[in-house]
Amino acid sequence: MLKKALVFAVLIFFLVLPFLIRSNYLLGMLIVTGLYSIIVIGLGILMGYAGQVSFGHAAFFGLGSYTAAILATSCGWPTPAALLAAMALPGLVAALIGRPTLKLKELYLALATLAFGILVHILFNEGGEITGGPSGLAGIPYLSLGGLVFDRDIEFYYLVLAVVLLVSLAVNNLIQSRTGRALRAIRESEHAAQTAGMDTSLLKLQAFVFSAVLAGLAGGLYAFYVTFISPSPFSFHMSVQFVLMAVVGGLGTFWGPLQGSGLVVALGEALRWAVPLVIPGAGGEYQIIFFGIILVLVMIFRPAGLGSLLSPQVNQERAGRPGGREVDGGVAGG
Amino acid sequence: MEVLLEVEGLTRYFGGVAAVKEISFQVQEAEIFALIGPNGAGKTTVFNLITGLLAPDAGSVVFEGKSLAGLKPHQIAAAGITRTFQNLQLFGNMTVLENVMAGAYLKGRTGFLKSLVTWPGSSREEKLIRREALALIDEVGLAGLAGLPAAALPFGRQRLLEIARALASGPRLVLLDEPAAGLNSAETKELAGYLKRLREEGKSMLLVEHDMETVMEVADRIMVLNSGEAIALGTPAEIQANPEVIKAYLGEDERVA
Numbered sequence: 080m081l082k083k084a085l086v087f088a089v090l091i092f093f094l095v096l097p098f099l100i101r102s103n104y105l106l107g108m109l110i111v112t113g114l115y116s117i118i119v120i121g122l123g124i125l126m127g128y129a130g131q132v133s134f135g136h137a138a139f140f141g142l143g144s145y146t147a148a149i150l151a152t153s154c155g156w157p158t159p160a161a162l163l164a165a166m167a168l169p170g171l172v173a174a175l176i177g178r179p180t181l182k183l184k185e186l187y188l189a190l191a192t193l194a195f196g197i198l199v200h201i202l203f204n205e206g207g208e209i210t211g212g213p214s215g216l217a218g219i220p221y222l223s224l225g226g227l228v229f230d231r232d233i234e235f236y237y238l239v240l241a242v243v244l245l246v247s248l249a250v251n252n253l254i255q256s257r258t259g260r261a262l263r264a265i266r267e268s269e270h271a272a273q274t275a276g277m278d279t280s281l282l283k284l285q286a287f288v289f290s291a292v293l294a295g296l297a298g299g300l301y302a303f304y305v306t307f308i309s310p311s312p313f314s315f316h317m318s319v320q321f322v323l324m325a326v327v328g329g330l331g332t333f334w335g336p337l338q339g340s341g342l343v344v345a346l347g348e349a350l351r352w353a354v355p356l357v358i359p360g361a362g363g364e365y366q367i368i369f370f371g372i373i374l375v376l377v378m379i380f381r382p383a384g385l386g387s388l389l390s391p392q393v394n395q396e397r398a399g400r401p402g403g404r405e406v407d408g409g410v411a412g413g
Numbered sequence: 414m415e416v417l418l419e420v421e422g423l424t425r426y427f428g429g430v431a432a433v434k435e436i437s438f439q440v441q442e443a444e445i446f447a448l449i450g451p452n453g454a455g456k457t458t459v460f461n462l463i464t465g466l467l468a469p470d471a472g473s474v475v476f477e478g479k480s481l482a483g484l485k486p487h488q489i490a491a492a493g494i495t496r497t498f499q500n501l502q503l504f505g506n507m508t509v510l511e512n513v514m515a516g517a518y519l520k521g522r523t524g525f526l527k528s529l530v531t532w533p534g535s536s537r538e539e540k541l542i543r544r545e546a547l548a549l550i551d552e553v554g555l556a557g558l559a560g561l562p563a564a565a566l567p568f569g570r571q572r573l574l575e576i577a578r579a580l581a582s583g584p585r586l587v588l589l590d591e592p593a594a595g596l597n598s599a600e601t602k603e604l605a606g607y608l609k610r611l612r613e614e615g616k617s618m619l620l621v622e623h624d625m626e627t628v629m630e631v632a633d634r635i636m637v638l639n640s641g642e643a644i645a646l647g648t649p650a651e652i653q654a655n656p657e658v659i660k661a662y663l664g665e666d667e668r669v670a
């Protein structure tokens with residue numbers, strides 16, 4: 080399935096990349112892209128396999144960030160422990176949201192996560208001393224693992240690269256396992272999956288919780304990278320961007336999350352620079368319009384996403400079925 | 414012989430109309446029990462009620478002495494009942510092998526977390542399920558096609574794949590909804606032979622089929638449904654000689670052999 084030579088080549092490319100670019104700005108962008116791709120990998124499982132959409136992943140990202148930040152500062156936890164908590168809390172919250180909503184039809188999780196995302200963003204802003212309100216939390220320590228302190232960008236870059244690699248391999252294991260077959264089966268025919276003995280509600284819940292844990296992991300790492308956090312990167316706008324990255328990259332592909340995150344981050348930067356030149360005084364809200372246009376174009380011309388460029392057989396399989404999920408037509412049978 | 418499945422007074426309405434009305438029957442161990450009747454008689458609805466995809470308005474289903482009331486479809490599958498679908502419900506983008514391995518889901522134990530840390534295909538469980546799936550693929554006559562996407566198979570082969578998938582978890586009772594539809598006469602003959610072999614191995618089957626030749630050949634007992642109601646129950650010979658059946662069903666269906 081997965082071409083090992085290609086994985087090695089890409090890995091080597093990313094290992095030497097920092098020496099080629101020699102730019103702190105670009106290195107920072109790469110780190111952020113890597114963190115986003117961790118979130119997008121999880122979202123890809125949720126959307127591409129369990130057939131569910133979340134518009135609240137920026138909130139899980141934020142929950143992870145704030146959990147890590149608060150525990151490592153006010154509570155004085157060691158940073159690795161704070162990072163584990165940053166994964167656990169979003170996972171727990173996802174389980175609470177997902178349990179009632181995933182039993183219902185597709186749309187409910189999307190709506191519940193949308194409301195949840197907005198609520199959490201308000202909490203970050205109105206959290207007083209605990210969250211630092213709109214100005215956020217400062218003085219977050221660097222991550223230290225064993226004797227190693229990740230206080231320089233280049234070190235953090237390699238850490239993120241390792242985490243992205245591990246998460247990618249784990250997900251590749253998952254997809255080809257018993258559980259992965261079940262997740263793919265749900266997407267193809269939920270009734271057939273159920274009557275083959277698969278607890279489809281539980282599997283969807285597991286996929287959702289897993290995606291929230293990954294968002295929390297990215298959030299915790301983000302807090303230890305920037306060492307200062309505020310509510311703004313965790314807004315609804317960002318949740319939409321994560322969904323965009325997942326779709327543009329290609330749902331259910333190995334390379335999709337990396338490509339989708341890279342492209343959307345690059346585009347975001349380009350737009351941030353270009354839009355004010357064309358429309359003076361324009362703010363972030365214009366970005367979202369452009370992103371919307373891109374999303375529509377991708378859906379029309381490359382429904383399987385960019386990930387299909389590197390794994391053509393996936394493209395073939397899915398090209399005939401934009402969205403990758405068939406319409407659910409009542410009870411199967413006659 | 415022991416009773417495996419007991420259906421008692423099963424009833425289901427759709428918007429005031431009874432699709433299935435007070436149906437009762439029993440399936441014995443190692444028996445092929447056929448449900449026949451004209452289009453819209455309620456056969457598939459009976460399957461949906463037994464497998465938990467629909468909830469009955471009245472009546473009960475008892476399997477191996479235990480009531481299935483309120484159980485979810487996956488729990489009913491775990492109890493030992495699987496099915497095929499009249500309008501094929503294959504996992505089209507997955508390969509033939511993956512479809513059958515997915516059908517063997519209940520044989521595995523590997524959960525979400527363990528799946529994340531296990532290299533693809535490396536565990537003993539995975540190897541065993543794979544080997545058994547390949548054997549089953551050969552057995553139903555799909556040898557050499559294991560690597561193809563299910564959607565790429567011709568229609569007749571897709572039917573066989575659905576049967577293999579339904580058998581993969583080793584159920585005691587399989588519900589087959591028109592397994593011969595779309596098969597040519599040679600394939601139908603093979604299918605009939607295969608169903609009889611499964612019965613010899615002790616498997617019970619509930620069979621819905623329009624092809625009367627196949628039904629008369631393989632079924633031990635037949636129940637005839639018409640407009641949701643049971644109008645006859647008996648051996649193939651009894652059913653063929655039943656004047657009410659001939660009037661209500663056999664007389665008006667050209668497909669009857």
Ligand SMILES: Nc1ncnc2c1ncn2[C@@H]1O[C@H](COP(=O)(O)OP(=O)(O)OP(=O)(O)O)[C@@H](O)[C@H]1O
Nearest residue numbers: 409410413427432451452453454455456457458459
């Ligand atoms: N989900 C549903 N919603 C509403 N009506 C339904 C539903 N399923 C079945 N029916 C109706 O119930 C009746 C019985 O349908 P069913 O599919 O069980 O018949 P069948 O005996 O399997 O027919 P066929 O031989 O055509 O497959 C039909 O009138 C059908 O329209």
Ligand SMILES: [Mg+2]
Nearest residue numbers: 413456457499
């Ligand atoms: Mg039917």
